[in-house]
Amino acid sequence: MWSKFSALGVKIVFGMLFITQVYPLIWLVLYSFKTKDEILTGKFLSLPKKFMWSNYSNALEAGHYVRYLMNSLMIALITIVITLILSAMVAYVITRFKWKFSKLVMLVFMIGIMIPMQSTLLPLMIMFKKIHILDTHLSLILPYVAFAIPVAIFILSGFFKTLPRELEESSSIDGASIYLTFFRIILPVIIPPLTTVTILTFIDVWNEYVLASTFISSIDLKTLPFGIYSFFSQHSTNYGIIGAYLILGMLPVMCVYFFLSQKITEGMVAGAIKG
Structure with missing residues (x-):
C-alpha cells in the first residue's frame, strides 16, 4: 500500500514539474500569434481571434x-x-x-x-x-x-x-x-x-x-x-x-x-x- 502512495506522489511531483515547464512555452506560442490589444486585454491561455503570422515576418x-x-x-x-x-x-x-x-x-x-x-x-x-x-x-x-x-x-x-x-x-x-x-x-x-x-x-x-x-x-x-x-x-x-x-x-x-x-x-x- 505504501509503495502505491509513494509512486503516486512521485507521479504528482513530476506532473507538476512538467506543467511548470510546459506552461510558459505554450503561453509564449499563443502570445506570439496575438495582436497587441489581445495581449493587453485577453486571458493568458486564450486562443487568438486571428493567428497573426505577420508577427513572425515582421520579427524576421x-x-x-x-x-x-x-x-x-x-x-x-x-x-x-x-x-x-x-x-x-x-x-x-x-x-x-x-x-x-x-x-x-x-x-x-x-x-x-x-x-x-x-x-x-x-x-x-x-x-x-x-x-x-x-x-x-x-x-x-x-x-x-x-x-x-x-x-x-x-x-x-x-x-x-x-x-x-x-x-x-x-x-x-x-x-x-x-x-x-x-x-x-x-x-x-x-x-x-x-x-x-x-x-x-x-x-x-x-x-x-x-x-x-x-x-x-x-x-x-x-x-x-x-x-x-x-x-x-x-x-x-x-x-x-x-x-x-x-x-x-x-x-x-x-x-x-x-x-x-x-x-x-x-x-x-x-x-x-x-x-
Whole structure:
C-alpha cells in the first residue's frame, strides 16, 4: 500500500514539474500569434481571434534576425571549438599525469566556476579598451571561453578518471607519442562528455546578453538577444512581435537540445561513476 502512495506522489511531483515547464512555452506560442490589444486585454491561455503570422515576418525583418543569428552562431561555434580543445587538454594532463601542482591547478579552475561572469564586466571593459578589441567579436569570445573552460574541465576530468590506464600503456608500447595518444586514442573515447560540454556551452553563449550588449556597440556585430530591443520604443511596444522573436530565438537551442539531450545524460553519468 505504501509503495502505491509513494509512486503516486512521485507521479504528482513530476506532473507538476512538467506543467511548470510546459506552461510558459505554450503561453509564449499563443502570445506570439496575438495582436497587441489581445495581449493587453485577453486571458493568458486564450486562443487568438486571428493567428497573426505577420508577427513572425515582421520579427524576421525588423529584428534583423538573420544577421544577428549568424553573429550568434559564429561566436558560439568558435567558443565551443576553443573550449573543447583547451579543456580536453587541461583535464587530460591534470587527471592522467602525476605532477606536483595538479591538484592546485584543478582547484584554481574549480574556483573559476564560482565567479559570476557579470562581476568581471568593468575590468574586462577596461582591459579590452586598452588592447583595442572592444566592439569586436573577440571581446565576447575570450570571456565566453574563459568562463566555459572550468565547467568543461570539471565534466571531462570526471570522465578521464574512469578510463583504464591500459590505453596509454598500450599506445606507449607501440611507440606513439603523447600527442598521438591523445588525438588518436583518447579523443574518440571521450565523445559523450565532449557532447555534453558542447551543448552546455552553446546554451550559455546563446543566451548571454549582458556582456554582448556592453562590449558590442556596432549594430552589425550584435548577437541575437539584442534584437528584441528593436521592438521597444518610447511610446509603444509591439508585444506580439516580441513573442514571435523570442520563439525564433529559442528554435536553434531547442533543436540542438532535442537531438542531443540524451548525450548530456550519458556524458554526465559516465563522468560521475569511477571504475
